[in-house]
Amino acid sequence: MAERYDVLVIGSGPAGLTAAHAAARHGARVGLVDAQALPGGQVWRHDVRFSAPAFARRCMQATLEHIKIDWLPQTRVVGAEPGRLLVEDPRSARWLKYGALVLATGAREVLLPFPGWTLPGVTGAGGLQALAKQGWPLAGKRVVVAGSGPLLLAAAATARRHGARVLAVFEQADRAAMLRFTRGLWRWPARVMQAAVLRAQLAGVPYHFGSVVTAAQGEDALREIEVSGPRGQRRIACDQLAVGFGLAPNVELACMLGCQLEAEGAQQRVRVDARQHTSVPGVYAAGEVCGIGGRDSALIEGAIAGLAATGARTGIASLQRRRAQARAFARQLRETFAIDQRVRALAQPDTLVCRCEDVTLGALDAHVDARGAKLATRCGMGPCQGRICATALAELGRAAGIAARPPLFPARLETLALAPADGIAASLAT
């Protein structure tokens, strides 16, 4: 392991992988950090039963096997000082020095509260995908997928591949919006293919537009859901419900480093220039953290950031043109799947908003300002550090700040006590 990397890449999803690879090919000594044990990020998360698509495998293999790249798995960034990051893995902590930094921290799912959303058996759409890939038993289970966006199709297809009986997919966007969207799809032939493949994998699964799951019910676990659609209300018995309302960029590290952010709908994203450079010298960002754009933009932006981080002058222009095309598709998606007002009104006064600290929406309503509400209820002060509830509250139109102080993730106290001069400190924990 090196003391100092020319380029340090945070996150090993598509953007991080191509960033690391591009930088290494250009001669840089690269460190690739990820919180997970295996690369791939969320989109190429390791599946215990099925192998990743050939392209993903090639991409991961090429990067991990590159002689100039150190792969640092199960490693989280906890703090930062100029030119170095404090990181922790299950056994040790260390300071990593870098010449340039590429933030490829990806995105997380937006989970919006509705009655029953905390019942066992209810997860996010991406959450269900992750569970399935980790080997959570789904065979024969009755699964409903709901929410908004293309992630629903992917989640349903993954669940089905793992043996689930997918009863239906409920998309909150209405048919007219979807039609407008599909009429413009010819500009992205690869996306047409992708959608066709997913649809084929989901043959026989009803796909409903303009439909919202309004409540999940059950005693100790999910038993039944209520769905409101163009043809009124109905109830469906099921074992598993996956609800996702799109993604929100993981901007906490960027924010801690002082990178300028900008609004993306109700959420924030990192502002970058044409070379993926943030407002902080030497710090680049690529992929979902710069705005939800999907895998294709992430792959391209990662390559741009990796090259730019090594000071490369050539090879970037053609990538920039491809990026514009990929990003345009993302804009279309965002408009089509914009969250409907009725989804924002699902949470009731007794619906939990902050699962860590058991705070209901009603408890927050007693306060006029976000800071006062947080102090009085401890909303967002639990182990997720507000990543779930603050994201949801922002979507519900309630101001919520970004937690960007060290520790960026819950970390051992001894990690925070590590000085840059200490080198690597092995934890006493076993």
Next chain:
Amino acid sequence: MTHSYDLIVVGAGIIGAACADVASAEGLKVAIVESGAIGAGVTAAGMGHLVAVDGLPAELALARYSLGLWEDLRDLPGGEFSRCGTLWFARDEHELARIPDKLARLRAAGAVAEAVDAAQLRELEPALSPGLAGGVLVPDEAVVYPPVMARRLVERACRRRATLIHARAIALGEHAVTLDDGQRLLGNVLIATGGALQALLPELLIHLRKGHLLITERYPNMLHHQLVHMGYTDSAHGQSDSVACNVQPRPTGQLLVGSSREYGVSDSEISLPMLRRMLRCAFQFLPSLRQLKALRAWAGLRPASIDGLPYIGRVAQRRGIWVAAGHEGLGVTTAPGTARLLVDQLLARTPAIDARPYDPMRAAA
């Protein structure tokens, strides 16, 4: 537009909140002026340890007086009053030698306090590192959750018809204050704006002393008392950057780890070097802290007066202007006593304790 009040409290931190509570209970017509959230300044940044520190006699007197008054506030809902007691621990013979004096001072001020030897210390807190010399247990002291306490006090005042005004005070007059929304309020004005005191009262010096705190995940029953190193008082009364071991078990099972003091810093960003020093200091005495998980860390700015005692009373050379500020790290502890002293003076009553040491006159330069 102009409104008249008996008392206009500027600032709804724990001090302003307590003053509004006491004044409204006396039947005074009270306004509370706060531009931010209640208890969201240094009140929210502190530990909420209700403790009698025996460094300065007048500091001890105000704390002891206040601890008695806190007994009437302990049931305020959500304030998380928890009587864990304070356990001061001594590292070595040198610190142990200071215990008899400490005991004498605390007892003279009416506190229940007992000496504990090394074996008793280990029995009380098995997580403390072996080899400590002994300590002092003050069993009646407690911890609270300050921002909610401040909120409850303001709510209680408002139920007694106090008016909460969301605005910023921008200028003082004679028995008058002007707000940034154009209102001018008439009456006695109490400035309780802590670290921002000098914006309205430039003649009263305030130094900011930055401190860091860190909170862990939940580890119920790992500690039972608020633990404070005997060296804490040296750190608190020193004149250079310092750290001291000060660890609190929250009723949630979380541990609050402190403390640090920095001079001449006015931002409340986390300083990793200071956090490191603070944690390493705590590890010396509580080695098992190393493996615990930290959830959050933050920094706050203690508002310190020129001499370690708060400014409480009428402001010299001004008419109808009062102050309650500069409590440094003891604002939560001494809020009820401060409020009582201030309101007694306002009503021209004789306070229960000698108010002269806190007279802001001493600082008017």
